[in-house]
Amino acid sequence: MPKNFLKSLAHQQAGNPKIAIIGGSGVYDSGIFKKEKEVKIKTPYGFPSAPVEIGDFSGQEIAFLARHGKNHQLPPHKVPQRANLWALKKLGVERIIGICAVGSLKENFKPGDIVIPDQFVDFTKKREYTFYDGSTSSPQVGAVHVSLADSFCPDLRSLFYKEAKKLKIQIHKTGTYCCVEGPRFSTRAESRFFRNFSDIIGMTLVPEVVLARELEICYLSLAAVTDYDVWAEKPVNFQEIIKTMKGNLEKIKKLLKPALPEIQTKRTCLCKDSLRFAKA
Numbered sequence: 001m002p003k004n005f006l007k008s009l010a011h012q013q014a015g016n017p018k019i020a021i022i023g024g025s026g027v028y029d030s031g032i033f034k035k036e037k038e039v040k041i042k043t044p045y046g047f048p049s050a051p052v053e054i055g056d057f058s059g060q061e062i063a064f065l066a067r068h069g070k071n072h073q074l075p076p077h078k079v080p081q082r083a084n085l086w087a088l089k090k091l092g093v094e095r096i097i098g099i100c101a102v103g104s105l106k107e108n109f110k111p112g113d114i115v116i117p118d119q120f121v122d123f124t125k126k127r128e129y130t131f132y133d134g135s136t137s138s139p140q141v142g143a144v145h146v147s148l149a150d151s152f153c154p155d156l157r158s159l160f161y162k163e164a165k166k167l168k169i170q171i172h173k174t175g176t177y178c179c180v181e182g183p184r185f186s187t188r189a190e191s192r193f194f195r196n197f198s199d200i201i202g203m204t205l206v207p208e209v210v211l212a213r214e215l216e217i218c219y220l221s222l223a224a225v226t227d228y229d230v231w232a233e234k235p236v237n238f239q240e241i242i243k244t245m246k247g248n249l250e251k252i253k254k255l256l257k258p259a260l261p262e263i264q265t266k267r268t269c270l271c272k273d274s275l276r277f278a279k280a
Helices: 003-010 081-090 154-164 188-194 205-212 240-264
Strands: 019-023 033-039 052-057 062-066 097-106 117-124 176-180 200-201 218-227
Touching: 003 062, 019 081, 019 200, 033 062, 033 154, 062 081, 081 205, 097 154, 097 240, 117 205, 154 218, 176 188, 176 205, 200 218, 205 218, 218 240
Parallel strands: 019 062, 019 097, 097 218, 117 176, 176 200
Antiparallel strands: 033 052, 052 062, 097 200
16 A cells, blocks of 8 residues: 555545544443544445544544444454544544453453553454455555554553543553454463463454554554453453443543543654555
8 A cells, every 4th residue: 555545545534533532332421522423434345343423522523433333243353443444544533542441461450450551462363454465356555564563652652641640540551462362251271371471351452453553543552451351260251341341431531531632733653654664
């Protein structure tokens, strides 16, 4: 995908939000998000998980996309990630805040904490990981090899951590996210294995973060810890996860209100130049 193609894609609908939130409906059900319009976008990869909602979030125009669909009907391995990211890029989005629930693999990452990951390891198995797959139905040309050495936008990570500390939210500045295929939870043996090199575990980060990098979009993950996974002996209970996540979402919404207006219009990070050295 040539650089000028990305620019033309992003400017097809000029004036639309530059910031997007990908997450569940709980992010805006308190009324701090006022939907102004809903956009249905067909992409070369089909339709996104749901129509993109555009509206006002505490005075800031943003886009919102329900990762699992409006009724949470899509399991992690069936989320149309390429369509989701492509649609946001087409709207002109330059920054994405991905909100997710995760299990903890370490004692000090407690249920109720928020984590701003700085690294990830990928244990997914059969997802669409790139826009550059050589498909004749896709507008991308050639192969690219983007760097994920520093997987998340450093500017967004720094900003959100600073604002969280001001609010006295229990937050971790770094953490390694282990992404698994799902939708099942881990066995005890798997959970103990993943603990060797990860702090938290979830099912949705990959390939979302990778595709954002290929589109030169800044990406931040706000991972909400809901449980201790199964290494702590007690089996994971989905109903308990939902209960804990409700409290976590209140913290995230509290954090979004002061942090979003502080995001600078001009990008100075390297995310915007991800393709510069990614192809021959």
